[in-house]
Amino acid sequence: xxxxxxxxxxxxxxxxxxxxxxxxxxxxxxxxxxxxxxxxxxxxxxxxxxxxxxxxxxxxxxxxxxxxxxxxxxxxxxxxxxxxxxxxxxxxxxxxxxxxxxxxxxxxxxxxxxxxxxxxxxxxxxxxxxxxxxxxxxxxxxxxxxxxxxxxxxxxxxxxxxxxxxxxxxxxxxxxxxxxxxxxxxxxxxxxxxxxxxxxxxxxxxxxxxxxxxxxxxxxxxxxxxxxxxxxxxxxxxxxxxxxxxxxxxxxxxxxxxxxxxxxxxxxxxxxx
Amino acid sequence: xxxxxxxxxxxxxxxxxxxxxxxxxxxxxxxxxxxxxxxxxxxxxxxxxxxxxxxxxxxxxxxxxxxxxxxxxxxxxxxxxxxxxxxxxxxxxxxxxxxxxxxxxxxxxxxxxxxxxxxxxxxxxxxxxxxxxxxxxxxxxxxxxxxxxxxxxxxx
Amino acid sequence: xxxxxxxxxxxxxxxxxxxxxxxxxxxxxxxxxxxxxxxxxxxxxxxxxxxxxxxxxxxxxxxxxxxxxxxxxxxxxxxxxxxxxxxxxxxxxxxxxxxxxxxxxxxxxxxxxxxxxxxxxxxxxxxxxxxxxxxxxxxxxxxxxxxxxxxxxxxxxxxxxxxxxxxxxxxxxxxxxxxxxxxxxxxxxxxxxxxxxxxxxxxxxxxxxxxxxxxxxxxxxxxxxxxxxxxxxxxxxxxxxxxxxxxxxxxxxxxxx
Numbered sequence: 201x202x203x204x205x206x207x208x209x210x211x212x213x214x215x216x217x218x219x220x221x222x223x224x225x226x227x228x229x230x231x232x233x234x235x236x237x238x239x240x241x242x243x244x245x246x247x248x249x250x251x252x253x254x255x256x257x258x259x260x261x262x263x264x265x266x267x268x269x270x271x272x273x274x275x276x277x278x279x280x281x282x283x284x285x286x287x288x289x290x291x292x293x294x295x296x297x298x299x300x301x302x303x304x305x306x307x308x309x310x311x312x313x314x315x316x317x318x319x320x321x322x323x324x325x326x327x328x329x330x331x332x333x334x335x336x337x338x339x340x341x342x343x344x345x346x347x348x349x350x351x352x353x354x355x356x357x358x359x360x361x362x363x364x365x366x367x368x369x370x371x372x373x374x375x376x377x378x379x380x381x382x383x384x385x386x387x388x389x390x391x392x393x394x395x396x397x398x399x400x401x402x403x404x405x406x407x408x409x410x411x412x413x414x415x416x417x418x419x420x421x422x423x424x425x426x427x428x429x430x431x432x433x434x435x436x437x438x439x440x441x442x443x444x445x446x447x448x449x450x451x452x453x454x455x456x457x458x459x460x461x462x463x464x465x466x467x468x469x470x471x472x473x
Numbered sequence: 474x475x476x477x478x479x480x481x482x483x484x485x486x487x488x489x490x491x492x493x494x495x496x497x498x499x500x501x502x503x504x505x506x507x508x509x510x511x512x513x514x515x516x517x518x519x520x521x522x523x524x525x526x527x528x529x530x531x532x533x534x535x536x537x538x539x540x541x542x543x544x545x546x547x548x549x550x551x552x553x554x555x556x557x558x559x560x561x562x563x564x565x566x567x568x569x570x571x572x573x574x575x576x577x578x579x580x581x582x583x584x585x586x587x588x589x590x591x592x593x594x595x596x597x598x599x600x601x602x603x604x605x606x607x608x609x610x611x612x613x614x615x616x617x618x619x620x621x622x623x624x625x626x627x628x629x
Numbered sequence: 630x631x632x633x634x635x636x637x638x639x640x641x642x643x644x645x646x647x648x649x650x651x652x653x654x655x656x657x658x659x660x661x662x663x664x665x666x667x668x669x670x671x672x673x674x675x676x677x678x679x680x681x682x683x684x685x686x687x688x689x690x691x692x693x694x695x696x697x698x699x700x701x702x703x704x705x706x707x708x709x710x711x712x713x714x715x716x717x718x719x720x721x722x723x724x725x726x727x728x729x730x731x732x733x734x735x736x737x738x739x740x741x742x743x744x745x746x747x748x749x750x751x752x753x754x755x756x757x758x759x760x761x762x763x764x765x766x767x768x769x770x771x772x773x774x775x776x777x778x779x780x781x782x783x784x785x786x787x788x789x790x791x792x793x794x795x796x797x798x799x800x801x802x803x804x805x806x807x808x809x810x811x812x813x814x815x816x817x818x819x820x821x822x823x824x825x826x827x828x829x830x831x832x833x834x835x836x837x838x839x840x841x842x843x844x845x846x847x848x849x850x851x852x853x854x855x856x857x858x859x860x861x862x863x864x865x866x867x868x869x870x871x872x873x874x875x876x877x878x879x880x881x882x883x884x885x886x
Contacts, residue, residue, distance in 0.1 A: 255757075285763070288762075288763045298753060300755055301750075360762075477672075480673060480676050487680045491781075491787055494790070495783075495784070495830070498794075498826050499822055501817065502723065502790075502826070503723075504820060
């Protein structure tokens with residue numbers, strides 16, 4: 201388990217989280233501590249509700265039980281205005297980038313600045329260009345989202361997410377479907393932003409290799425519960441059976457290869473059903 | 474010209490066109506254009522049968538509109554219908570022995586009040602009354618009279 | 630017994646949808662103060678919803694008016710009443726065809742476009758993105774569209790009626806020989822401002838609210854997949870059309886009894 205930390209070092213504290221969709225338990229009593237200043241990866245098989253977790257942290261969804269505290273504030277006890285204030289300090293990178301399609305790259309990155317600050321046009325322009333420079337797309341500021349490749353769109357979305365210099369960024373499956381070069385770029389960006397700008401990062405992914413490369417701490421989730429947590433190396437070498445199968449990508453183990461079925465001989469040669 | 478400017482101009486043109494259309498409907502299609510501005514004075518006329526006369530029906534003299542019917546009510550003392558005619562102020566030379574008839578425009582048209590001027594020296598004033606009136610023709614009575622007349626003829 | 634349960638479920642789900650639609654309407658109206666501070670959003674939407682619909686409204690108006698002139702003439706001439714062609718064309722348009730046909734065309738053109746756009750924004754997480762940027766998506770994206778639709782509809786209906794009257798004039802007076810003066814004079818004496826024109830405007834105003842509300846709700850509430858968006862646009866057109874025709878009867882009964 202993670203070493204004890206003082207409360208101030210924990211940016212996001214989740215206790216006893218329960219969330220149901222219909223009768224299915226997406227989260228059934230989950231405790232997570234996301235430390236300040238590092239990259240924390242939340243991993244698990246597809247469909248375990250990892251995106252849901254980010255939405256719960258951001259206050260877009262309300263848990264059925266349990267609490268989520270961000271920077272000491274109970275997210276779901278906040279008023280709308282306070283919640284909006286908190287959101288301005290959190291950046292979120294959606295899987296598809298979620299850029300506003302009718303605005304140019306420049307306008308997209310400038311959007312949060314125009315919304316929430318009273319900076320002059322020239323100040324905003326400078327800041328937008330700086331953010332775009334950080335993700336390497338300053339020259340693309342005049343393009344429209346439809347003209348961008350998937351990887352470029354995500355980088356623009358990242359520039360937008362850091363526009364207000366948030367204290368943390370949440371990444372929703374940032375590595376999904378990327379070519380190796382874009383992947384490399386993204387990995388470097390995540391790590392660089394985290395260290396240089398001291399932004400805490402929460403990465404939700406099922407790409408073990410990439411997430412292991414950048415994460416300081418990994419939580420492995422399955423079936424609505426935390427299976428294990430720890431540093432990537434530690435989990436790979438000393439993790440439980442299930443964790444090892446997941447981290448190493450073994451085809452058979454606690455998660456079986458064969459879907460439950462009757463005996464093969466009976467199926468092939470036995471009485472017809 | 475910036476894109477926003479173009480947009481604003483087009484939207485402005487759209488709204489203007491819409492309002493022009495509304496204005497057109499008001500003035501050239503509906504009777505608003507013919508609304509008479511100015512004062513009118515009230516004159517009463519009693520009828521045995523009002524027929525299909527309605528409030529806002531026109532009041533004409535020699536075929537020209539000189540006013541509108543302002544109110545219609547039943548006088549329980551008199552057992553007659555009373556029509557209040559609003560005559561436009563500029564027509565203040567109407568003799569007080571004028572004849573008021575309820576007529577129909579065309580065969581199936583709406584009904585209106587037609588005034589036949591008399592020869593009196595006195596003119597109608599506000600609150601005055603037209604004494605000589607002819608009620609609306611009720612189709613069933615006319616047919617009934619006709620049939621009755623024919624029957625009588627036949628009997629003779 | 631299975632169908633009974635299914636009926637119950639359908640009823641509950643319908644109720645839920647109706648509830649959500651109403652909550653959305655309230656949320657959108659709450660965004661009015663914010664809209665007044667950002668007139669540009671309204672202007673952009675007036676363009677997308679109003680200006681871009683003008684062409685189909687104009688062309689339809691002219692043709693409907695021309696058909697009314699043609700058919701009207703044939704029927705009225707049997708009674709020797711060609712002189713009342715103007716009244717017939719104008720009354721049909723101002724009271725009924727203007728508001729109703731405009732609303733149907735609006736639902737088909739602007740309503741479906743709105744639903745698709747909003748549904749797509751939902752599917753590509755743009756609405757979610759706005760929320761996470763601490764911007765209220767209902768106020769920022771939906772309210773301008775609602776107000777634009779409500780403003781545009783009466784103006785479009787008036788345009789339709791006006792062009793229809795001219796269309797009827799072109800056919801009746803220009804081609805079929807009805808007297809020009811009679812066409813307009815009869816119309817002007819018979820069509821009442823408050824009873825006919827104003828009632829028509831009130832109708833189109835109501836239709837504007839209903840059609841725009843349905844279009845926005847269907848987009849906002851859709852399943853965020855491509856199939857969901859397509860179903861939402863279909864629903865918009867169908868529900869709007871049925872609502873318009875149904876409300877038309879109710880409003881006509883209330884106004885013209």
